[in-house]
Amino acid sequence: MPVALQLTGIRKTFDGFVALDNAAFSAEWGEVHALLGENGAGKSSLMNIAAGLYAPEAGQMFLDDNPVRLAGPSDAARHHIGMVHQHFKLVRPFTAAENILLGNPISREDGSYRSKLRRMETAIRETAAELGFELDPTKRVAQLSVAEQQRVEILKVLLAGAKILILDEPAAVLTDQESERLLSTVAQLARRGSAVILVTHKMADVKTYADRVTVMRGGRTIDTVDPKVTQAAELVRLTVGEAITSPKRESRTPGEVRLGVRELKSSGAGIALNGVNLQVRAGEIYGLAGVGGNGQGELANAIMGLPALLDGSMELEGLGDLKAASTSERREMQIATIPADRYGLALAGGLSVAENFGIGQVHAGRYGSFWKLAKSKMETDAKEAVKAFDVQGVRSIRQKAALLSGGNAQKLVISREFSKAPKLVLAHSPSRGLDVRASAEVHGRLLAARDAGAAVLLISEDLDEVMSLADRIGVMVRGRIVAEFPQPASRQEIGQAMVDHA
Amino acid sequence: MEVVLNWLANSPDFAVPYALAALGLILSERSGVLSLGAEGLMLVGALIGVGAQLAFGAEGISLFLAMLAASAVSLLFAMMVIVLRVNQVIAGLALVFFCQGLTSLLGTLLNWTNQALTGIGAVPFGAMADWPVVGHILFNQNIIVYLTVPIFILATLFLNRSTTGLRLRAVGENPQAADAAGLSVGWYRLGAIVAGAALIGLAGAYMSVYSTKLWVAGMTGGRGWIAVGLVIFARWSPWRALAGALLFGCIEALIPQLAAAGVKLPQYFVLMTPYVVTLGVMVWVAMAKSGHDGEPGALGQPYVREERG
Numbered sequence: 007m008p009v010a011l012q013l014t015g016i017r018k019t020f021d022g023f024v025a026l027d028n029a030a031f032s033a034e035w036g037e038v039h040a041l042l043g044e045n046g047a048g049k050s051s052l053m054n055i056a057a058g059l060y061a062p063e064a065g066q067m068f069l070d071d072n073p074v075r076l077a078g079p080s081d082a083a084r085h086h087i088g089m090v091h092q093h094f095k096l097v098r099p100f101t102a103a104e105n106i107l108l109g110n111p112i113s114r115e116d117g118s119y120r121s122k123l124r125r126m127e128t129a130i131r132e133t134a135a136e137l138g139f140e141l142d143p144t145k146r147v148a149q150l151s152v153a154e155q156q157r158v159e160i161l162k163v164l165l166a167g168a169k170i171l172i173l174d175e176p177a178a179v180l181t182d183q184e185s186e187r188l189l190s191t192v193a194q195l196a197r198r199g200s201a202v203i204l205v206t207h208k209m210a211d212v213k214t215y216a217d218r219v220t221v222m223r224g225g226r227t228i229d230t231v232d233p234k235v236t237q238a239a240e241l242v243r244l245t246v247g248e249a250i251t252s253p254k255r256e257s258r259t260p261g262e263v264r265l266g267v268r269e270l271k272s273s274g275a276g277i278a279l280n281g282v283n284l285q286v287r288a289g290e291i292y293g294l295a296g297v298g299g300n301g302q303g304e305l306a307n308a309i310m311g312l313p314a315l316l317d318g319s320m321e322l323e324g325l326g327d328l329k330a331a332s333t334s335e336r337r338e339m340q341i342a343t344i345p346a347d348r349y350g351l352a353l354a355g356g357l358s359v360a361e362n363f364g365i366g367q368v369h370a371g372r373y374g375s376f377w378k379l380a381k382s383k384m385e386t387d388a389k390e391a392v393k394a395f396d397v398q399g400v401r402s403i404r405q406k407a408a409l410l411s412g413g414n415a416q417k418l419v420i421s422r423e424f425s426k427a428p429k430l431v432l433a434h435s436p437s438r439g440l441d442v443r444a445s446a447e448v449h450g451r452l453l454a455a456r457d458a459g460a461a462v463l464l465i466s467e468d469l470d471e472v473m474s475l476a477d478r479i480g481v482m483v484r485g486r487i488v489a490e491f492p493q494p495a496s497r498q499e500i501g502q503a504m505v506d507h508a
Numbered sequence: 509m510e511v512v513l514n515w516l517a518n519s520p521d522f523a524v525p526y527a528l529a530a531l532g533l534i535l536s537e538r539s540g541v542l543s544l545g546a547e548g549l550m551l552v553g554a555l556i557g558v559g560a561q562l563a564f565g566a567e568g569i570s571l572f573l574a575m576l577a578a579s580a581v582s583l584l585f586a587m588m589v590i591v592l593r594v595n596q597v598i599a600g601l602a603l604v605f606f607c608q609g610l611t612s613l614l615g616t617l618l619n620w621t622n623q624a625l626t627g628i629g630a631v632p633f634g635a636m637a638d639w640p641v642v643g644h645i646l647f648n649q650n651i652i653v654y655l656t657v658p659i660f661i662l663a664t665l666f667l668n669r670s671t672t673g674l675r676l677r678a679v680g681e682n683p684q685a686a687d688a689a690g691l692s693v694g695w696y697r698l699g700a701i702v703a704g705a706a707l708i709g710l711a712g713a714y715m716s717v718y719s720t721k722l723w724v725a726g727m728t729g730g731r732g733w734i735a736v737g738l739v740i741f742a743r744w745s746p747w748r749a750l751a752g753a754l755l756f757g758c759i760e761a762l763i764p765q766l767a768a769a770g771v772k773l774p775q776y777f778v779l780m781t782p783y784v785v786t787l788g789v790m791v792w793v794a795m796a797k798s799g800h801d802g803e804p805g806a807l808g809q810p811y812v813r814e815e816r817g
Contacts, residue, residue, distance in 0.1 A: 059688065059813065080690025095685035097678045098805070108678050109689025113671045122671065162689075 008070040010035045010201035011056060011087070011170050016065035018051055025051040026225045029065070033170070033201045038193050040204045040216035040233065042245055048225040049205045050092065053172045056203075057089035058082030069170075083109060088163025089172040092205075094155050096147045103127045103143035106162045130161055137191050152299070153184045160192075171195060174205045181297055182505050189215045207245075209238055221245055256457075257493070260477065261288030264461030265328070265430055270308060270318035272485075278304040280485030281318070284463075286430070291452065291462040293476025294487070295469055295500055301485035302465045303346065306434040309463070310343050310351070311336055334369055342428035342455075344419055346435040346465075348412070352419040355408030359400055360388035362407045363422045387425075395421035396447065413444025420451050431455050431462040437471060449475055473497065515758070515765040516645045520653045521719055523757025525550070525711040525728075527656055529735035530742065530749040531663055532707030538667060538744060539700035540680035542808035544600025545585055546708050547732025548607025549578040553712025555611040558723035559620050567628060567651070571713050578709020579702045581607065586701045590694045593810035604732070612725040625721040650718050652710075656750075659707075664746045676700055680804035683811040693811045708732070730779070737786035743793065743802030756782045 012032040018025050026048045033039040043049045054060040056067065058076035067074055069085055076082050082089075096105050103126045107113050112122055112129075130143040134157070141157050150158065156176065163171060173192060177185035189204075193215050196202040204216060212219050212233050220230040221244040228244050265286040272279040279301050286292040296302060308316055311333045320328040331339065345351040353362050364373050364384035374380040385403050392400050397417045399410055410418060416436065423431075433452055437445035452475060456462050466472050472479055479495050480487045481503040489503035529546050536543045557574035564570065585603045588594040615621045632638075633647035633654065667673040678686040679696040687693050715731070716723050734756060742748035759781050766773050793801055 057688075078690065078692075079688050083690050089688075091688065093684075095682070095688040097682045097685050099681055100674075100678065104674055105678075105685070107671070108675060108686065109691065113674075119669050119671055119674070 012068040014066050016062045018062050024225055030227045031220055033203050035201050036196055036199050037217040038196045038202045038204055038215050040206055040212040040219040042212055042219050043222035047222040049222055050174055053205055057087055083166045086167055086169040088166055088168025090159040092174040094159055098148040101144050101146050102158045106165055110166050129165055133161055152179045170201045172203045177208055177211055260290035264288045266321045268319045272304055272316055278485055282487055284480055284487055286461040286463050288461050289459050290477040291456050291464055291475050293472035293479045294465040294482055295472045295479055296482035300482050302482055306465055309432050340429040342423035342431045344433040344436045348415050353407045358404045359407050360385045360403045363388035363391055366422050391421040391425055413440045416448055428460050431460050434465045511765050511769050515761055518761040519758045520649055522760040523753045524653055524656050525715050525731055526735055526738055526756050527750050527753035528711035529708045530738045530753055531746055532704035533735055533739045534744055534746055536700045536704035537807055538680045538804055539676050539697045540804050540806040541697050541701055542596040545603030546735050548604035549705050549708040550712030550728045550732045551607050551611040552581050553578045553709030554716035554727055555615055555723055557713030557717040561625050561717055562623055570717055574713030575706040575709045578705045582701050582705030586698050590697050596808050615723055615725055620723050622722055652714050660746055660750055680806055683806050734782045737783055741786045741789045
């Protein structure tokens with residue numbers, strides 16, 4: 007039996023950053039092949055090459071043992087390769103049928119546009135029924151739920167005739183039940199002869215659904231093993247590499263309540279925040295776990311002061327109402343924030359490292375009055391902070407912040423936010439997109455802030471991160487905190503809480 | 509009564525350049541390319557239309573060459589925004605200034621300035637032209653006025669009822685999705701820019717060949733800019749753009765009628781009204797922001813495939 011898809015010696019760089027180096031991969035017909043690795047391991051880049059979206063700088067690709075060179079995504083579709091991207095590639099104002107028609111061979115056949123659209127709608131209903139789910143092809147994508155949008159993506163590649171199906175982090179946006187349904191559907195496709203490639207970083211999905219698993223790390227292929235016989239611990243070792251000593255979390259008695267949130271509701275449309283109650287005490291890390299999109303972002307924004315429409319109360323001990331405070335008042339309250347969107351909310355990529363560092367205290371007058379900027383003072387401070395917080399890759403303090411790698415950009419944010427001992431730290435997915443080492447350093451900083459007496463609210467979808475850092479763990483589902491667990495908490499119970507209230 | 513009749517009969521003549529230019533802009537902007545260069549392309553169309561009419565004396569050839577010339581010039585803009593990914597606002601403004609200079613220069617060098625064209629007039633639409641009132645307003649116009657309606661029908665069918673139109677809109681709404689579906693974002697945008705430019709060139713040639721019947725440097729007088737505003741006003745819908753063009757055409761046709769009736773109204777006040785209306789619509793849309801409002805999702809954004817998210 008020929009190998010469905012084989013990639014060898016693949017190299018790919020982005021602006022000098024090596025994303026893939028000598029990466030290899032092969033999938034056979036009829037199997038679910040998982041591609042496992044951490045964020046930034048190169049999984050998505052490698053699969054984007056297989057889907058014809060990226061052109062590799064070196065290496066070869068084989069389909070059924072024949073060498074091919076893909077000119078683009080349409081070329082890949084002709085070779086029966088289809089990819090469901092992590093960030094959906096759907097035109098939101100279009101209906102599901104219009105979206106699927108776009109690249110489909112039907113669109114090139116004869117007949118009026120209307121008749122093609124009708125045929126597409128019929129085909130969608132039929133294939134959806136075959137796979138055991140429902141989808142209204144006349145609904146606009148913007149009106150569909152995330153799970154439904156993903157179905158549109160899957161139908162799109164299947165109806166284009168894909169036999170090699172690449173799913174990039176399909177479970178990332180789904181609830182556990184939804185992803186269970188989805189994964190058993192694609193497993194069924196593999197039983198019928200297709201090659202299914204599952205890009206993931208979830209060990210459990212690999213264990214349950216994959217026939218084989220290839221592990222990637224740092225842009226290289228590490229190994230391909232059978233997940234049924236390989237221990238989970240071994241898979242973790244392959245994924246993470248040499249054991250990195252995670253920072254030690256010593257238990258200590260927390261102080262009094264620093265942040266008190268009561269019945270916080272967003273009064274806008276939807277159910278973003280639906281009555282959040284939580285307390286974070288001085289000297290403790292409160293970890294907020296949950297599947298993304300259950301209101302965590304809204305809560306983080308509320309604490310940062312971004313939306314205006316909120317009911318309920320939010321108090322900072324000794325300093326009063328946080329809900330009504332302006333962003334500059336929040337700074338005076340010594341709140342340090344590490345937002346999830348590093349470049350959107352925390353850094354101005356086009357400004358220098360020193361300016362990004364100093365901006366937080368310009369308002370307070372540390373760097374001169376309103377017309378004179380004490381640049382040298384800012385640069386001296388920034389230099390010290392960069393050194394103290396070990397921000398690497400700073401050739402000059404005047405270089406643009408956008409040139410820093412993800413981990414170092416995060417460390418720059420932390421160096422600024424922690425430069426005045428904060429009373430409250432809000433960290434939202436602080437290690438997202440960072441490699442293991444940078445994550446460990448970020449975690450160390452959070453623990454240090456806790457030990458210095460700050461109240462730390464850690465919001466993360468990464469349960470491992472929450473489990474290893476938090477003193478108490480809350481689970482957020484549909485805009486509420488549905489359960490709270492003191493440490494040592496059970497992973498199963500937390501996972502169950504996420505599912506039970508979904 | 510006479511004033512009103514004349515006013516309404518003259519309105520289509522003023523409305524057609526707005527309508528055609530706006531339609532051209534809609535084509536290109538629905539593919540995601542913000543085209544601010546309409547004023548310049550209209551000048552190119554106007555100049556070449558007059559030049560060709562002076563040289564060959566055949567309206568069909570003049571209009572065709574004017575459209576061709578505007579398309580050719582738009583290739584420069586297309587290269588800048590598609591291949592080099594220059595900021596579309598800057599490239600559009602540069603195109604206007606370039607065309608303004610180029611057309612003034614050529615008009616003078618070739619001695620086309622102030623040369624009146626003769627023998628072009630209204631084409632009565634059979635017996636219907638003799639109908640009372642309606643006949644004079646609707647069926648005693650020149651050929652392009654009649655053609656504008658089928659052009660709009662065709663363009664709307666193309667955009668909303670054809671596979672190619674669907675793809676073009678996909679490129680403008682979400683080029684990443686279009687690319688993943690195997691469409692060439694660059695080629696679709698190129699086609700939209702060139703086809704749009706042809707319509708904008710036709711709008712310019714209409715002004716010089718049919719309305720004023722001569723070439724004067726800068727003769728479009730900001731109508732390309734009004735068309736840009738009109739597209740925003742129409743929220744990128746061809747039919748709303750046609751309605752808006754008629755509205756603006758009526759406003760503009762009112763000036764000479766009022767002057768003839770002895771009403772003193774500053775000309776600039778009337779020229780300002782389309783912009784006031786456009787600003788009003790933009791404020792209204794911004795305040796009533798609800799879901800999809802017609803603006804192409806990727807308008808003005810250059811597309812780079814291998815950008816890391």
